Amino acid sequence: MLTVHERIVSGPVLRAGSSSSYRSLVTTEGERHSLRTELTGPTGHDVRARGNALLAIGHMTDLHVTDVESPARFEFLNRFAGDARFRELLTMQRPQEALNSHAIAAMVRAMNAIEAAPVSGSPLELLVMTGDAIDNAQANEFAIYMALFEGGMVTPASGGLEIESVQSPGWPDDIFWKPEGSGSAPDQFRIAYGFPLVPGLLDRAMRPFESQGLRMPWIGGHGNHEELCQGVGIVTPELARAMVAGRKPIGVPEGLDAATALETFVIRPHHFMSGATVAVTADPNRRPLDIGAFVEAHFRPGARPYGHGFTAANRRDRAAYYVHDTSSVRLIVLDTSCRAGGADGCINREQLAWLEERLVEVHAIYTDRGGETVRTSNTNRLVVIASHHPLFTLRNDRAAGAAQADEVLRLLHRFANVVLCLNGHVHMNLVQPHANREGSSVGFWEVTTGSMVDWPGQGRVVEIFDAGAGRLAIACTMVDHDGPADPGPALSPQEMAGLHRQLALNDPIAGAVTTRAGTSADRNVILTLPAPYPLRA
Structure with a gap:
């Protein structure tokens, strides 16, 4: 559902908790596009499309397909949500995560239903997925993701016949929302935040269901959650064995130092398996997904395009960066x-050099590293940089010698045909101009789209x-999935998608209390900049 027509927003209180109230969702009027002209200055001309769009795409990111029964997840760390030393490790568990696959399937249907882009009227030619399709670097999560996007039967459950989740009624902890109750006393989500009882929800959520699959071609991207345990920890041999084994941790290791907990998790996440555990059903399909397997899994019969953007060179080199040219x-x-x-x-040196080469190929004129203008015989082409991380989060100094934000920004500013950076990672809607006062480029826009897993799930x-x-424009329009604002009893897959969004709204860690939805200037916007060369639609 295009949000220029109708939006889903926070509604009346349904139940009061001791700390906050649990709210409903309602539909309201759409949000018109606002005009942002920071890179051109005020314009006296109407900003409208002249002819067909040069590019019209869908963007999804941070789906977080989650194996909620995995023994290699450390949900108990949510106890430290108020401790800044654990910031990079959280959120480890969300009340809505058992319904993630249903919300993703609902967004797939919503993207398929868009007959024309709302400003240019052009059909969507491609969907770009910019990483964190999965939550915990597991092969079974990736199989679910591919079924959701390619179409077919989706099987959210893992392990045995019994659901072994922290949200199960008998799980020995009350810090998680338990939709079917928790025995003798309500869990903290029901007491403090007014969360509901939804009998039978976990069983329905884990049943296999059919996904429509994307009807347009799509290309993929690699994020930290495809690479790392919970998006943070290196998958050590010890952790890889624990992923497919039958013990699940339920508490912090004895003597854990909060001051060093993050770095311990980064280099030795298996240490967090050393506290109290419970028995769960082992499952070999939970094996870790390395970069080679990640790339290879995109090459399957019927893929459009074949490899979903990844190339033979990616298969050979076990690398996940590539070029996809449209007309x-x-x-x-x-x-x-x-x-x-x-x-x-971060971006390693080899990839940074590759990026510069690919930029040169589509510039008739650019600025070299010394600030000199270089003219070439190359044909101009507009450039969109797609990545998982926004520029301001390219600050990971754990990889020796890697390029970080300032260096990448300087490189991009040398090439005037770069008009847009498109990304995710931070689970919020955000639009930023990156003005340039040197060389031929005036700068470019950076558009960050929120996640599917957290509010507002768009x-x-x-x-x-x-x-x-002489101007170029970039129109951005948010899309709500087709789950109903009122999920009712959450019996059908579509109703469960609606409940996912309602739960995400009310999540006390990552819900509407945060700035994840962005402002109107981060959602439905038209962004202007000077055309870097004469355009042909």
Whole structure:
């Protein structure tokens, strides 16, 4: 559902908790596009598409397909939500995560239902997925993701016949929402935040269901959650064995030092298996997914495009960055995940040099490293940089010698045809201009789309078009999935998608109490900048 027509927003209180109230969702009028002209200054001309869009795509990111029964998840760390020393490790568990697959399937249907981009009227030619498709670097999570996007039967459950989740009624902890009750006393979510009882929900959530699959071609990206345990910890041999084994930790290791907990998790996440545990059903399908297996899994019969953007060179080199050219635009997809661990991103020297080469290929004129203008015989093409991490999160210093935000920004500013950076990671809607006062480039826009797993659980349509008068425009429009605002009893997959969004709204850690939805200037916007060369729609 395009949010220029109708939006889903916080509604009346349904139940009061001791700390906050649990709210409903309601539909309201759409949000019109606002105009942002920071890179051009005020304009006296109407900003509208001249002809077809140069690029019209869907954008989804941070799906977080989650194996909620995995023994290699450390949900108990949510106890430290108020401790800044654990910031990079959280959130480890969300009340809505058992319904993640249903929300993703609902967004797939919503993207399929968009007949034309709202500003240019052009059909969507491609969907770009910028990483963190999965939550915990597990092969079974990736199989669910592919079923959701490719179409077919989705099987959310793992392990045995019994659901072994921290949300199960008999789980020995009350800090998690237990939709079917927790025996003798309510859990903290029901007491403090007014969360509901939803009988039978976990059983329904874990049943296999059919996904429509994307009807448009799509290309993928690599995020820190595809690479690392919970997006932070290196998958050590010890942790890899624990992933497929039958013991699950339920408490912190004895003597854990909060001051060093983060770095311990980064380099030795298996240490967090050494506290109290409970028996769960082992499952070999939970094996870790390394970079080679991640790339290879995109090459399957019927994939559009074949490899979903990844190339033969990616298969050979076990690398996850590539180029995807459309008729008018070059999409450069980067791999910003850090092999050395940690949630924040980085770009290694080899990839940075590759990026510069790919930029030169589509510039008739650019600025070299010394500030001199270089003219080439290359044909101009607009450039979109797609990555998992926003520029400001390229600050991970664990990988020796890796390029970080300032250096990457300086490189991009040398190439005037770079008009957009598109990314996710921070689970919030955010639009930022990156002005440049040197060389031929005036700068570019950076568009960050929120996650599917957290509130508001949206995707985005992005259109690039000739706006006339020597200007280029980028239109961004948020998309709500087709789950109902009122999920009712949450019996059907579509109703469960609606409940996912309602639970996400009320999540006390990552819900509406945060700034994740962004402001109107981060959602439905039209962004202007000077055309870097004469455009042809």
